[in-house]
Amino acid sequence: MSNRTTRNCRNIVLMLVAICGNICLPATAFSQSDIGIEFKEKDQIVSTLSLSDLATVAPAVSLKIFEIHEKKERIYKAYSARALFDKIFGKKWGKAEEIVFISTDGYQASIPVTKFLSHDAYFAFAHNDNSPFTMTNVLQNNEVVQLGPLYLIWDNIKSEALLEDGASDMPYQVKSIELTEFATRFPNLSPPTKASTEVQLGFLHFRKHCMACHxxxxxxxxxxxxxxxxxxxxEYIKPEYLTRWIENPSSIRFNTLMPALAQEIPDRxxxxxxxxxxxxxxxxxxxxPKRQDIR
Ligand code: HEC
Structure with a gap:
């Protein structure tokens, strides 16, 4: 390569660096406070608040939890979910049925309001030591994941019930929070009304452990x-393999990102x-699926 070509190449690289310096920075380089988080009630937006707005709504606390995704204790900076909900939705939020959390990676956790009334939930927005707001998700083939803008955590260290729940009610990358009713929000997920008790129980487990991803x-x-x-x-996976897939997916597919059904669940x-x-x-x-888009 001639000197000139080398120089031109270097110039192009420098130019790209200059352009990218402005527009191509990874999400971590921005302060996550610029992202608007939507608070909704049955499809209607009640409020869109950035992280800096949230700081004016509720005081930040430091909370130590057992981090189920990493199998160790961790301390987060967080806002109390009840304090935020009281201010943003008003006290009536406690009378809603379900809260749906939508994450930027497509995860959609649907959690009964009763869980928020009987346990203390928090929205984490930073690690206590201000290290990058990421985590190595042991349950997901050790993938390093972003946690912001908000990460739903629970004061779980002293609660056996919460520890037994696994990580499915701990969505990270939360960008939308909606008060709703399960049956009207997800009409196509329900089994026929005359279904057996076994099927009805399976539906409840599916809601808790599977539907956030699938x-x-x-x-x-x-x-x-x-x-x-x-x-x-x-129809296409033999029953014994489906059981194995749910309980131990990596015994079927190497490096799969699907987590096993939580080990902690009683009567697994x-x-x-x-x-x-x-x-x-x-x-x-x-x-x-097309019909359900008419929400
Ligand atoms: C955290 C997200 C997540 C959760 C929770 C989850 N899965 Fe998965 N699942 C995946 C991903 C990702 C794949 C694709 C994995 C692959 O191809 O390696 C997958 C694949 C599957 C497949 C194979 C589909 C196919 O055609 O190959 C089945 C069956 C399945 N999941 C069932 C379940 C059931 C049942 C539950 C609840 C017990 C569940 N999953 C919970 C992420 C999840």
Whole structure:
């Protein structure tokens, strides 16, 4: 390569660096406080607040939790969920049925309001030591994930019930928080009303442990494949492999990002069986995902 070409190349590289210096910085380089977090009530936006706005709504606290994603204790800077909800939605939030959290990576956790009334939840916005707001997710093949803008955590160190819940109610990258009713928000996820108790229980487990990542008939999280429409997983995965997939996915697919059903769950084998019963019932209840978009 001639000197001139080398110089031109270097100039182009410098130019790119200059342009990228302004527009291509990774999200970590920005202060996450610029991202507006939506607070909604049944599809209507009540408020859009940045992290710096939130700082004026509730006092920040330091909270030590058992970090289920990392299997060790961690201290976060956080706002009390109740304090934020009281100020933003008013006290009536406690009478809602469900709160849906939508994350930038497609995760969609749907958590009953009762859990927020019986346990203390917090929205973390930084590590206590101000190190980058990321985490190595042991449950997800050690992937390093961003936690901001908000990360829902629970004061779990002294609560066996919370520790047994696993990590599914701990969405990170939360950008939208919506008070809603499960049945009207997710009509296509429900099994037929006459379904057996086993199927109904499986539905509750699915809501808690699977739907944040997966859709059924197009409803649920956007982080992982649809499981029912047009062909259900029970139609192409042999039952014993489906059980194994749920309990130990990496024994089937190397490096998979799907976490195993939480080890801490009591009666884990029964829970798996009930989830499969629900998936079987749904395979006979296919509803076109397009219809549900008319929300
Ligand atoms: C944190 C997100 C997450 C959760 C929670 C989760 N999954 Fe998954 N799941 C994935 C991802 C990602 C894949 C794709 C993995 C791959 O191909 O390696 C997947 C794949 C699957 C597959 C295989 C689909 C196919 O056609 O290959 C099944 C079946 C499945 N999940 C069922 C479940 C069930 C049942 C639950 C609840 C017990 C669940 N998943 C919970 C992320 C998740």
């Amino acid at each position: 859709t059924i008939n197009g409803e649920g999280g956007d982080k992982a494949p649809e499981l029912n429409y047009p062909t259900s997983v029970v 084998a029964k829970v798996t069986k009930e989830i499969i019963a629900y998936l079987q019932a749904m395979s006979a209840t296919k509803r076109s």
